[in-house]
Amino acid sequence: MRRVVATLCVAAAVVVYARVPRAQAPSPAPITVVSAQGRRGLTVTTVNGSDYLSLDDIAIAFGLTLRDDRVTGTSQLAADGRAAILTPDRTAVSVQGRLVSLAAPPLRQDGRLIVTPEFVTRVVAPLLDRRVDFRRAGRLFVVGDLRVPRVVVRGEFAASAAQVTLEISPAAETRVTQSGSQLVVTVAADALDAAVPTVPAQGLLQQIRPGDTPATLVLATGPRFASYRTSVQPVDAGTTRVVIDLLAAGAASLSAGGSAAPPTPGAPTTPSAPPPASNAGVDPGLPLPGAGLRTIVIDPGHGGEANGTEGPGGTLEKTITLQVSRRLKALIESRLGLRVVLTRDDDRTLDQDQRAAVANNTRADLLISIHANAAVRPTVKGAEVYYLSVDRASLESRRAIQQPGPELPQLGGGTRAIELILWETAQLRHLEQSAAFATAVETALRAKVGMSPSPIQQAPFRVLVGANMPAVLVEIGYLSHPDEEKALASGVHQDKVAQALLDAITAFRTRLETPAP
Ligand SMILES: [Zn+2]
Numbered sequence: 001m002r003r004v005v006a007t008l009c010v011a012a013a014v015v016v017y018a019r020v021p022r023a024q025a026p027s028p029a030p031i032t033v034v035s036a037q038g039r040r041g042l043t044v045t046t047v048n049g050s051d052y053l054s055l056d057d058i059a060i061a062f063g064l065t066l067r068d069d070r071v072t073g074t075s076q077l078a079a080d081g082r083a084a085i086l087t088p089d090r091t092a093v094s095v096q097g098r099l100v101s102l103a104a105p106p107l108r109q110d111g112r113l114i115v116t117p118e119f120v121t122r123v124v125a126p127l128l129d130r131r132v133d134f135r136r137a138g139r140l141f142v143v144g145d146l147r148v149p150r151v152v153v154r155g156e157f158a159a160s161a162a163q164v165t166l167e168i169s170p171a172a173e174t175r176v177t178q179s180g181s182q183l184v185v186t187v188a189a190d191a192l193d194a195a196v197p198t199v200p201a202q203g204l205l206q207q208i209r210p211g212d213t214p215a216t217l218v219l220a221t222g223p224r225f226a227s228y229r230t231s232v233q234p235v236d237a238g239t240t241r242v243v244i245d246l247l248a249a250g251a252a253s254l255s256a257g258g259s260a261a262p263p264t265p266g267a268p269t270t271p272s273a274p275p276p277a278s279n280a281g282v283d284p285g286l287p288l289p290g291a292g293l294r295t296i297v298i299d300p301g302h303g304g305e306a307n308g309t310e311g312p313g314g315t316l317e318k319t320i321t322l323q324v325s326r327r328l329k330a331l332i333e334s335r336l337g338l339r340v341v342l343t344r345d346d347d348r349t350l351d352q353d354q355r356a357a358v359a360n361n362t363r364a365d366l367l368i369s370i371h372a373n374a375a376v377r378p379t380v381k382g383a384e385v386y387y388l389s390v391d392r393a394s395l396e397s398r399r400a401i402q403q404p405g406p407e408l409p410q411l412g413g414g415t416r417a418i419e420l421i422l423w424e425t426a427q428l429r430h431l432e433q434s435a436a437f438a439t440a441v442e443t444a445l446r447a448k449v450g451m452s453p454s455p456i457q458q459a460p461f462r463v464l465v466g467a468n469m470p471a472v473l474v475e476i477g478y479l480s481h482p483d484e485e486k487a488l489a490s491g492v493h494q495d496k497v498a499q500a501l502l503d504a505i506t507a508f509r510t511r512l513e514t515p516a517p
Pocket of ligand 1: 235237238301302309371
């Protein structure tokens with residue numbers, strides 16, 4: 001299901017490649033060079049299971065000159081007065097007189113030199129004096145500071161509905177439009193680093209493939225397709241999730257949970273997603289804060305199929321968030337003696353509403369969701385704290401819930417005389433406390449690990465919406481910053497983050513226990 005069938009490359013190549021019959025061993029998909037000047041595909045040869053590229057092709061694609069020295073048996077790659085000297089079968093390459101060691105040496109095949117993608121990032125990039133990233137999943141070389149978010153595409157298929165989920169990091173604005181029998185997803189970016197799954201045979205969706213322009217994906221709809229609906233769920237600062245429901249005539253979507261909004265063809269996607277029916281009502285649980293802290297829920301971001309963002313060194317956000325959450329749990333239990341529950345304690349997939357539901361069901365007094373960030377510019381670093389932002393519609397529902405009686409929305413037509421708090425408004429009554437806790441977290445993190453230029457922000461993160469207690473989401477640093485990625489993966493730094501969060505919880509507890517003047 002998740003096998004890569006085609007990558008972003010010129011449209012003609014995609015069509016040809018997609019038609020290779022499955023039984024034949026397909027030739028490896030090309031690797032595309034993406035730069036401000038355009039795109040160019042590089043043919044890939046497989047040697048001992050590894051991808052190799054022709055050095056001639058690389059020289060042309062990157063504007064380098066390649067000369068063989070028959071006397072010494074070496075080759076010289078040059079650009080703008082800078083030069084690299086390499087020898088077939090040797091892993092050491094001299095770049096401007098400095099030795100660079102490769103994992104795999106250049107090989108000679110049919111009289112041509114071939115090299116692995118690593119050669120481009122380790123030898124060609126310093127020759128050009130440009131940043132070149134290799135995006136393995138999307139098979140891209142990204143030259144310079146381009147916006148090339150990673151896009152993980154997943155599909156779920158049922159008889160009368162299909163759902164395609166795109167997880168985009170760093171987060172980027174997305175638009176879905178219908179054009180004949182195609183839904184075109186356009187991302188505000190220069191290109192996409194996308195792995196596209198094959199689509200099983202059914203009548204709603206025939207294929208997902210890269211679009212004809214760089215930052216687009218095309219969903220080719222099938223004969224049973226009647227309408228579609230999109231929603232955007234900002235997972236955290238580093239990741240956006242776009243859900244596209246494809247519906248047969250008269251069908252309900254896979255995720256609708258009863259609130260069927262009309263499809264909005266051509267309209268920009270809007271940040272609204274109906275919650276699962278099981279979570280529609282929230283048990284109010286504890287009275288409003290003031291009772292102190294007894295239970296804290298820590299939510300390690302992402303997990304399972306959702307990796308979150310990925311650092312240039314391959315560190316996954318879902319791994320870091322779980323490690324930090326476990327350290328924080330141990331610290332809180334040993335130092336403060338409070339009950340701590342993790343929303344996940346292994347590598348499993350959980351949706352945002354399930355996470356808030358864990359906090360609500362355990363009657364937690366505080367929810368801390370842990371994430372790591374990503375940015376297009378690799379120089380951005382530092383931690384950030386978020387609490388829920390409130391749009392006008394939410395403010396109106398807040399007014400409504402403050403008026404008792406028939407104004408109070410009723411769910412399921414029940415007659416129970418309990419106070420029922422709507423999922424969509426659960427966090428509203430805790431916003432002041434969430435803001436206060438966010439300030440405590442900012443102060444503590446600033447003292448231990450340093451903050452980004454935007455240390456406290458408000459955002460409509462789904463995990464915070466349904467939380468019926470003070471709740472914040474902490475981006476503990478930028479995995480896209482190479483040094484910060486190394487730090488975030490280290491136990492020493494993770495302990496610093498956990499200690500800072502413990503300090504913030506301690507300060508917040510003191511605030512709760514201090515009677516208001
Ligand atoms: Zn995240």
